[in-house]
Amino acid sequence: MSHAEDNSLSFHKEEQQIEFSGHLLKITTFKGAYLGVSAFVWEPGLVLCRYFENEKINFTGKKMIELGSGTGIVGILAVLLGGDVTLTDRPCVLEQIEYNVSANIPLRCRHRSKVSALAWGTDQDTYPSDFDFILASDVVYSPTQFPDLLRTLLHLCNEKTTIYMCSNMVAREGAINFHQELLPELFNSELIHTYRSNCIYKMTKKQTLARGISF
Template sequence: MPVQALQDALSALIGEARLWAAPLPDTDLRLWLLDERNMDRAFSPDETRRILEEPPYWSFCWASGLALARYLAAEPHWVRGKRVLDFGAGSGIAGIAAARAGASEVVACDLDPLALQACRANARLNDVSLGYSDDFFAEADRFDLILVADVLYDRANLPLLDQFLSRGRQALVADSRVRDFDHPLYRPLGVLHALTLPDLAEPHEFRRVSLYHATRQPL
């Protein structure tokens, strides 16, 4: 069972940590997330080391992913009838929201095998069908839209902005860490608001999610 495999991986990092099917605020979606109710304590040095070496980021719904999911629910024209790839999918929240909003095909793409297992479990939880990929650059240039949430957490990742348009005609990027990038193909659409779940008590600035859109230019 995918959920049990995820639980086993989480338990190996943090013994008493548990996953639960958490409802996401202001959506009709749920995700298997880390249950914060039994985690109100300091981590041991060994736990901290393991978490830093293999962070279970798939067990969180990051603010940008939640904001993008809400946006697609309110503006389904972005994905309706389109072929969509969710880059760096993590929990799969953006791809699941795209499938719910009427995308004709959604591929969840992530390098981490556990993240892809989380995407499978969360797709089942929300009664949607996804495809799965562990190599973005092995995908054909056939997508109408690339969704990107919480990937530009480091400015070293900014060159990816060009790569997104190598596999899709358009890209929709949501990010709360690097919000002020300047790229000739990407135009800002506005600022959304969301928080990471479970709540990491992050600074308020990380609850402000900038949304950008790009269209590949014809040759």
């Protein structure tokens, strides 16, 4: 029995079907696979996807990266909207993301998707800084991770990079402080959409930080 087959016996798959921008996404979570918060489709991701739909956003030709992809739902939609997207998360989550990429992105455009490990504060230097867009949903949930998340965002950004970040401001520890105190020191940040306690911010790196910053 292969390692993959052996792992499959330790968890079960749950599928949800959600439609955005005319694409019916079949998103599977690996329950019982020790993925923690990554084995759920969280509301901030859905809110960000719905925002892209409502604004009729087209990412054709844009180089993109998603942080904390989880199930991959946001990054997958970005590919279907034309983007060239690198979906990232912890190594243990990548199999779940790859499963959903295979289930939702047609072969003809799968070359525009890549699944890769990225540990905030550690691996970011192995990635380029020429992304047009950075996507992140529900990544603001632990103050102990904020410095590493900021380091990662700063490295991945150039002066033309746009960040779309959606956070649950009530349910996640430190989210208000992160968005209202920490981020404005480093990024131009604009609140562009709210749904219940979920807020979408559109950000760019401040010009004074275009050459980088050290913590």
